[in-house]
Amino acid sequence: MNCYECRRVSGTTNPAEAVCSQCGAGLCSAHVRIEKREVHQPHGLGKSSADLPGRRIVCPVCERAEHSE
Template sequence: MDCYECLASPNTATTAVAVCRECGVGLCSRHLHVEQHEMHLAAGLGKSTTRLPARRVVCPACAKAERSR
């Protein structure tokens, strides 16, 4: 799979190393955004989040859209 962002621009094709969690496009290491994501669990009256944050990979378009809220 090739990086969608590289194919959409005049750059050469680059092999994808990850997939965007939101839209599913392939991403090379130059175009991916790695973010921390707090995990929520159904725990009744107890703690509803995990101690450690999870890792989440998104593309530049999805990262920009999420920041625009």
């Protein structure tokens, strides 16, 4: 699989190293956006979030769409 953003923006072909969790586009290391997210796991009345954050991978387009106001 090749990076969709490289092909779309500059017409080049670079191997993808990750996949956007929202749209499924292949991403190279230059276009991948890694976000931290809180992981919730219901445990009755106790703490429901993990101590360490999880990882979420998105493309630049999905990142902009999610963070625009």
